[in-house]
Amino acid sequence: MLKQLFPIKHVAGYISSLVLSAVALVILLDMPFASKMAILVVTAVLQASVQLVLFMHAGESEDKKSVYINIAYALFVGLVTIFGTLFIFVWGWYS
Numbered sequence: 499m500l501k502q503l504f505p506i507k508h509v510a511g512y513i514s515s516l517v518l519s520a521v522a523l524v525i526l527l528d529m530p531f532a533s534k535m536a537i538l539v540v541t542a543v544l545q546a547s548v549q550l551v552l553f554m555h556a557g558e559s560e561d562k563k564s565v566y567i568n569i570a571y572a573l574f575v576g577l578v579t580i581f582g583t584l585f586i587f588v589w590g591w592y593s
Contacts (some may be wrong), residue, residue, distance in 0.1 A: 511552030518545045 504563040
């Protein structure tokens with residue numbers, strides 16, 4: 499009975515999130531810029547995967563295709579917003 503009530507997936511997700519955040523702090527060490535960025539990108543992707551699977555329950559619904567389409571759309575909108583802002587404000591493409 500207790501095994502059914504204890505949220506083992508949530509605890510594992512929380513612990514793995516803490517570990518990934520601690521690993522991301524390695525960038526404070528003196529190392530090359532490329533190594534720092536590689537560590538940040540890898541930990542960010544792993545962190546996003548943990549959040550999606552364990553906390554947002556991606557993949558648990560019957561219609562798995564729509565979940566991943568929504569995630570792809572959200573990434574597209576985010577990237578368009580980021581690069582659109584850079585295009586206008588940083589790179590000076592406005593008149």
